[in-house]
Amino acid sequence: MKFDLPQTPAVQVSGKSFRLAQVDPDDITPFVYGADDKREASPRLLVLRQRLSDLQELLYAEHKRSVLLVFQAMDTGGKDGAIQNLMSGVNPAGVHVSAFKAPSTNELSHDFLWRVHAQTPKRGHIGVFNRSHYEDVLITRVHGLIEEKIWKQRYEDINNFEALLTNSGTVVLKFFLHISKAEQAERLQARLDNPTKHWKFDPNDIKERKLWPAYQQAYEDAMRHCSPAHAPWFVVPANQKWARDLAITEIVVAALEAMNPQPPKATFDVAAQVVE
Template identity: 75%
Template structure:
């Protein structure tokens, strides 16, 4: 797959650092107006490719979204899927695990939500929470999170071996942008339902989360299921970067509808 020119960075360097990526950059994108025109064109192409994927019914796509609180996962997913046939899409938001889920291995609840043949699956948060929040809050020890990196890589390899294309997006915002978004939620009565006081508590662990994300991205970004760090302070650039990568991956897959199993010429509609 040839990567399109976007602000997003594919994680390939085992020594990569989030501090080296500017969350506010939009380069090589130029203006919001130009991005919106490009976004409209790509949405039309995504719709065509998704229809072919659904008709082909041999392969699937899994899109994983992770971010700090207020990072824009919901908005990014909404923008990406605008105009896509919902019959061929499955969005799975992962909250805190239930008691039943905790009685199983950490991947048990995840595997049940992976996309079937012909579908695009979207994870809003994911199995990576089990090497992030659990690590930051000391719920697991280092030996466990290190072992889970291997488990995650093996799990994702299983999916790719079963013809699921995996793309993972970390929406990278600055601490200053997070503060502005949290304040905006408090200031707007229509958005206060989005505000959670726990977000202020989690914000105190900012540096710890950055470290946990860096380690997870470094250890779990093989070529067949790569991580892309998407600068996300500017929402319009974030949205265009994501759809550029998704469309490029689907173009690379080149899904094709099956040939008719009947004699077309013999069919007469009266």
């Protein structure tokens, strides 16, 4: 679905000329409001949250189409926080969040999209993927768990899968939360320094951090090959969490406004109803 992209720091991936390194993780343009950009952006975010809530209610009532939001990022990239912020004002009855971790034995016995397809949103709902089917062209590639010909074939499989969702009435929006390696180091250290955040720290993150260049290349290739107009990727500069949240909310609201969901017409004679 095409819609007018609002002015945000996010970059929509278009074509194989895209280069991830050209996107500045610290960029907050055009969210430069004055002496305190974060504080002065707050009223706009509140307005967007209310608009998102209203649009979600209409989408739920219409019960004809759905929205799938895909979130990917490097470790500490902020997926949990971004999802929490975006969904903070919506009715949870119309939202389904799926977090994809290492596949189970049963899931590995099926094709790589089997477990993902089962979590796609039903009509009237917003589905959120915290990690997604893209893990199967990222971690599997970086760690050599599959051959090159397989992960290259999966680009086509993913495109076909997302086309199926689109043709079935699901609007697909994909967000890569782009942080710098230095920012990741600060966030990892912050988890170590705060005993209440130790549960969020995984020693394996240190090992994965050493593979930063390989992951950046894998993300870039995946986005270059799997960002058609009907299921676009948006690279969101995410070093500044407030700007990240505002950018994502702007894009989701713009997409829902373009969908223009309408509530169903009454199936009864409204004028004849009397409430005593």
